Amino acid sequence: MEAKKKGLNAVKIVSFLCLLVLTVHLLDRTMIAKYMDDEKEPQTKTYKGFYHMEKDSVDVLILGTSHAAAAINPQDMYDTAGIRAYNLASSAQPVWASYYWLKEALKYQSPSAIVFDVNYLFRDSHYETCNRKALDDMRLGSVKYAAVRTAVATDQSGKETALSYIFPFFRYHSRWSSNLNEWDFDNSRTEVPPKLKGFWYYTGLAHYEDFTPLDVSTSSEEAPFVETSFSWFEKMVDLCQKNHIMVIMIKTPTHRFTVEKHNAVQAYADEKGFPFYDYNEAELYHASGLDYSHDMDDASLKNAHLNPSGARKISKDLAVRIAENGWANSCQDDQWELTKETNENLYKDFMLQHTEDIATYFDMLKDDRYTVFISAKDDASAGMNDMVKTALSDLGLTVDWSDMYRHGYLAEIDRENVVYEKVNNKRIEYSGSFRDGVMRITMSSAGYESGNQSSICINGVEQSRNSRGLNIVVYNNERHCVIDSVCFDTCATDMKCVR
Amino acid sequence: MSIIAAFWNGIMSYTAWSFFVLTAAALIVYYVLPRKYQWSVLLIESAVFYYLASGKDLKSVLLFVATIVFSYIAGRLLERKKNRALLVVSLVVTILPLLLVKGNDFVWKRVVSGGIESLIIPLGLSFYSLQIYSYLYDIYTGKNNAQKNFLKYALYVSFFPHIIQGPIPRYDKLGSQLYEGHAFEYETIAKGFQLVIWGFFLKYVIAERAGIIVNTVFDHYTMYQGAFALLAGILYSIQLYTDFLACVCMSCGVAEMFGIRLTENFRQPYRSRSVKEFWRRWHISLSSWLRDYVYIPLGGSRKGMFRRYLNLILTFLISGIWHGNGLRFIAWGGIHAFLQIAGDLLHPVSKRIKHLLQIRDDAFVERQMDRVVTFFFVMLAWIIFRANSLRAGLYMIRSIFTVYNPWVLWDDSILGLGLDWKNCVVLVFAILLLILMEHIQEYSRTSVRERVMMQPLIARWTVYLMAISVIVVFGVYGYGYNASDFIYRGF
Numbered sequence: 001m002e003a004k005k006k007g008l009n010a011v012k013i014v015s016f017l018c019l020l021v022l023t024v025h026l027l028d029r030t031m032i033a034k035y036m037d038d039e040k041e042p043q044t045k046t047y048k049g050f051y052h053m054e055k056d057s058v059d060v061l062i063l064g065t066s067h068a069a070a071a072i073n074p075q076d077m078y079d080t081a082g083i084r085a086y087n088l089a090s091s092a093q094p095v096w097a098s099y100y101w102l103k104e105a106l107k108y109q110s111p112s113a114i115v116f117d118v119n120y121l122f123r124d125s126h127y128e129t130c131n132r133k134a135l136d137d138m139r140l141g142s143v144k145y146a147a148v149r150t151a152v153a154t155d156q157s158g159k160e161t162a163l164s165y166i167f168p169f170f171r172y173h174s175r176w177s178s179n180l181n182e183w184d185f186d187n188s189r190t191e192v193p194p195k196l197k198g199f200w201y202y203t204g205l206a207h208y209e210d211f212t213p214l215d216v217s218t219s220s221e222e223a224p225f226v227e228t229s230f231s232w233f234e235k236m237v238d239l240c241q242k243n244h245i246m247v248i249m250i251k252t253p254t255h256r257f258t259v260e261k262h263n264a265v266q267a268y269a270d271e272k273g274f275p276f277y278d279y280n281e282a283e284l285y286h287a288s289g290l291d292y293s294h295d296m297d298d299a300s301l302k303n304a305h306l307n308p309s310g311a312r313k314i315s316k317d318l319a320v321r322i323a324e325n326g327w328a329n330s331c332q333d334d335q336w337e338l339t340k341e342t343n344e345n346l347y348k349d350f351m352l353q354h355t356e357d358i359a360t361y362f363d364m365l366k367d368d369r370y371t372v373f374i375s376a377k378d379d380a381s382a383g384m385n386d387m388v389k390t391a392l393s394d395l396g397l398t399v400d401w402s403d404m405y406r407h408g409y410l411a412e413i414d415r416e417n418v419v420y421e422k423v424n425n426k427r428i429e430y431s432g433s434f435r436d437g438v439m440r441i442t443m444s445s446a447g448y449e450s451g452n453q454s455s456i457c458i459n460g461v462e463q464s465r466n467s468r469g470l471n472i473v474v475y476n477n478e479r480h481c482v483i484d485s486v487c488f489d490t491c492a493t494d495m496k497c498v499r
Numbered sequence: 500m501s502i503i504a505a506f507w508n509g510i511m512s513y514t515a516w517s518f519f520v521l522t523a524a525a526l527i528v529y530y531v532l533p534r535k536y537q538w539s540v541l542l543i544e545s546a547v548f549y550y551l552a553s554g555k556d557l558k559s560v561l562l563f564v565a566t567i568v569f570s571y572i573a574g575r576l577l578e579r580k581k582n583r584a585l586l587v588v589s590l591v592v593t594i595l596p597l598l599l600v601k602g603n604d605f606v607w608k609r610v611v612s613g614g615i616e617s618l619i620i621p622l623g624l625s626f627y628s629l630q631i632y633s634y635l636y637d638i639y640t641g642k643n644n645a646q647k648n649f650l651k652y653a654l655y656v657s658f659f660p661h662i663i664q665g666p667i668p669r670y671d672k673l674g675s676q677l678y679e680g681h682a683f684e685y686e687t688i689a690k691g692f693q694l695v696i697w698g699f700f701l702k703y704v705i706a707e708r709a710g711i712i713v714n715t716v717f718d719h720y721t722m723y724q725g726a727f728a729l730l731a732g733i734l735y736s737i738q739l740y741t742d743f744l745a746c747v748c749m750s751c752g753v754a755e756m757f758g759i760r761l762t763e764n765f766r767q768p769y770r771s772r773s774v775k776e777f778w779r780r781w782h783i784s785l786s787s788w789l790r791d792y793v794y795i796p797l798g799g800s801r802k803g804m805f806r807r808y809l810n811l812i813l814t815f816l817i818s819g820i821w822h823g824n825g826l827r828f829i830a831w832g833g834i835h836a837f838l839q840i841a842g843d844l845l846h847p848v849s850k851r852i853k854h855l856l857q858i859r860d861d862a863f864v865e866r867q868m869d870r871v872v873t874f875f876f877v878m879l880a881w882i883i884f885r886a887n888s889l890r891a892g893l894y895m896i897r898s899i900f901t902v903y904n905p906w907v908l909w910d911d912s913i914l915g916l917g918l919d920w921k922n923c924v925v926l927v928f929a930i931l932l933l934i935l936m937e938h939i940q941e942y943s944r945t946s947v948r949e950r951v952m953m954q955p956l957i958a959r960w961t962v963y964l965m966a967i968s969v970i971v972v973f974g975v976y977g978y979g980y981n982a983s984d985f986i987y988r989g990f
Contacts, residue, residue, distance in 0.1 A: 009685035177921040
């Protein structure tokens with residue numbers, strides 16, 4: 001009897017401990033930082049998605065920093081040459097993190113080649129945020145534990161603990177007071193097969209004109225590698241050689257790369273017999289069709305990321321080279337076949353964000369992924385021409401713009417259906433919801449004489465440009481974020497675009 | 500291998516994961532072993548805990564061991580021969596390291612040039628010195644017998660749940676519990692677990708959160724005056740209480756899991772109706788120690804009013820010195836002595852006034868008024884206690900009475916003290932929960948813990964898991980917050 005009671009108590013304690021672990025796990029999953037489609041760098045999708053790939057279905061792995069994540073689009077590689085690639089690059093990814101991600105990836109995939117961006121062979125930095133972005137979504141196991149130990153060992157402040165990497169709530173629990181959002185409460189949306197295979201859409205357009213491709217004949221000097229980074233890279237090379245994986249070294253375009261750095265990498269690559277594709281080098285730059293003034297998202301002193309236009313050029317060029325050299329086989333795979341449309345849609349979003357012609361813009365708004373909000377300020381009718389009126393009419397809007405001088409105007413088009421439209425010479429206000437009631441919208445519009453104002457607030461955040469003419473905000477219902485906010489000055493005949 | 504290294508290399512405390520791993524392992528072994536050997540598990544865990552909690556500082560560990568050896572021998576000798584000189588020597592040697600440490604800044608550095616630069620301060624010195632003192636004294640008076648087994652005696656002194664912050668035990672109450680062994684009881688484990696959870700809640704949801712505002716104001720007391728100082732004083736009173744109570748809850752909870760009940764150390768002190776009553780409810784193990792080994796030996800209240808008050812003043816000055824080595828601690832002790840004497844002297848007057856105004860002493864409003872007034876004076880004394888110097892403390896108290904700025908409590912100024920509005924809401928709700936719990940403890944015959952134990956299993960577990968979730972999410976801990984160690988550990 002006594003033994004039975006003791007046994008029952010032991011079962012109770014063990015059961016409670018199991019529930020406790022489950023509770024902590026659920027809290028951990030909720031509180032951990034998530035970087036999803038509404039972010040420039042959807043890191044969470046990159047790594048969580050990787051684990052959803054079919055075993056041994058990825059032939060090329062891409063590793064490196066955000067330069068690589070924004071430069072190589074696996075979907076474009078597949079569409080070009082049937083190369084099945086996955087991009088595991090992350091923000092300021094230290095070379096040790098690249099090494100551990102390669103090691104982790106080899107548990108699930110048997111790639112024939114890796115593509116490594118050499119950016120961090122010349123740097124060694126410790127950014128806690130970037131380390132966590134790289135490691136948070138790696139599955140628990142010996143590889144993660146080793147990576148965590150490395151991350152903690154490189155922390156100069158001594159504040160980071162291994163425990164906080166293993167149980168991220170130690171680091172993120174205070175998010176409850178600042179930035180928990182819808183991604184945190186809907187696990188089904190983070191645990192989905194990846195559509196972009198780790199590629200990041202940096203959708204800016206830097207218009208940087210001062211870039212000159214490198215003439216590598218101007219110097220034979222070699223810049224030194226950073227020792228710690230290089231030693232981790234050598235470990236990576238060893239791992240690749242043990243697994244018969246070809247190492248392809250690349251450098252994406254950046255005005256910060258130098259001939260000396262190029263020479264150092266080229267010398268190493270020659271010694272090892274690895275290919276090195278430096279897209280800063282004049283010949284390759286021109287051959288791939290790159291145009292720095294149109295293909296970069298940003299080109300500041302700190303960063304240089306390609307936008308999808310530039311990424312498409314590099315990805316295609318690289319895919320052809322990999323296929324031609326036989327470093328990976330061309331094949332057909334549903335995992336990439338089924339995501340072609342997504343890639344094209346995202347490319348369309350990117351194009352929309354940079355379209356300045358009003359008629360083309362309205363034409364592009366005919367898309368069942370979008371919810372479009374329009375609010376007029378001052379006057380939106382004086383400069384209207386028939387082409388624009390037709391484009392608006394094609395969207396389903398019915399207002400006659402001929403007698404609307406300095407009127408307020410509001411419209412909402414949800415997935416190609418006009419759900420609200422009103423014009424008045426007084427101030428107009430509208431409030432409602434969209435995306436199945438999840439998102440709140442309040443809009444107002446007032447012509448010059450009734451308040452001269454435009455407002456489009458989505459979930460309490462003002463999105464309108466509040467400029468003269470038609471202010472337009474486009475919300476993407478698949479990515480769950482605002483993808484564009486623009487104003488066309490339809491009061492003037494040139495209908496200038498303001499972003 | 501690396502987990503063991505992390506365990507071994509970290510500094511252990513009552514809130515460290517390594518402490519709970521160690522304790523869980525010890526619990527399993529403890530209940531597997533026959534009862535007569537169980538105490539050896541406690542001794543081993545105490546030794547490991549002490550070594551790791553003191554940062555593997557061998558010098559301080561050796562000093563601690565030397566103290567145990569000395570007091571063990573002294574105890575045995577005192578038992579054989581009740582010699583007053585031997586007692587005095589034993590007590591002086593026992594208390595000497597504590598006097599050196601407490602007097603270093605205040606006396607030695609002022610009187611003797613430079614003081615002692617590199618004192619070895621063993622962990623828990625303030626607590627185990629008093630513990631050993633009472634042990635030896637009680638042997639001399641015949642209240643206790645000396646423990647003959649050295650290892651058992653070492654366990655009594657070093658028992659890990661109380662070594663850092665008390666409660667200060669008495670041998671007659673703790674000794675036998677340590678050595679007799681205990682059968683495994685689910686209820687014992689569950690009740691201990693409840694206390695540990697409550698301790699975590701107090702520490703991380705209330706004390707650490709309140710500490711953010713407290714630190715901001717006290718560290719910039721010339722900037723934050725008037726209502727800010729009052730708010731900081733109130734919050735510090737709550738922070739100190741919850742922080743200390745948290746540690747005691749964890750100590751008692753862990754000890755209870757081993758079947759050992761430690762001395763009660765708090766009895767809802769802020770519900771006291773006088774400062775005198777406050778000291779019957781606050782840090783009970785220290786107040787009773789001071790009563791038994793300082794106040795009563797000095798003559799207590801047996802030698803007339805003047806001597807009674809003098810003894811009271813001396814006792815509280817000693818209490819002040821025990822708490823810290825600065826003038827402000829002595830001032831704090833003095834204030835409490837003064838408040839008690841004033842309360843005593845004014846008692847007939849207040850009684851007369853109440854009689855004239857026909858105010859019943861047990862009326863609800865009267866009880867609450869007494870509590871508020873008592874809390875207010877205790878809070879003023881805590882300001883001196885917490886301030887960076889006596890001068891700073893007096894400056895803050897003066898500003899409470901001279902700077903009129905109550906609007907800062909409503910115009911969002913307090914949101915600039917380090918907590919956003921959401922954290923302020925959590926703090927307020929947590930304090931209200933504490934008040935509710937104290938109310939139930941005060942007036943109900945059944946304790947909150949027993950009430951929880953009476954619920955069905957699912958309800959109990961739901962409460963536990965919800966409490967843990969609240970602590971995990973709303974606790975102030977980890978990188979990003981600078982969670983401090985337990986405040987009383989520093990005394």
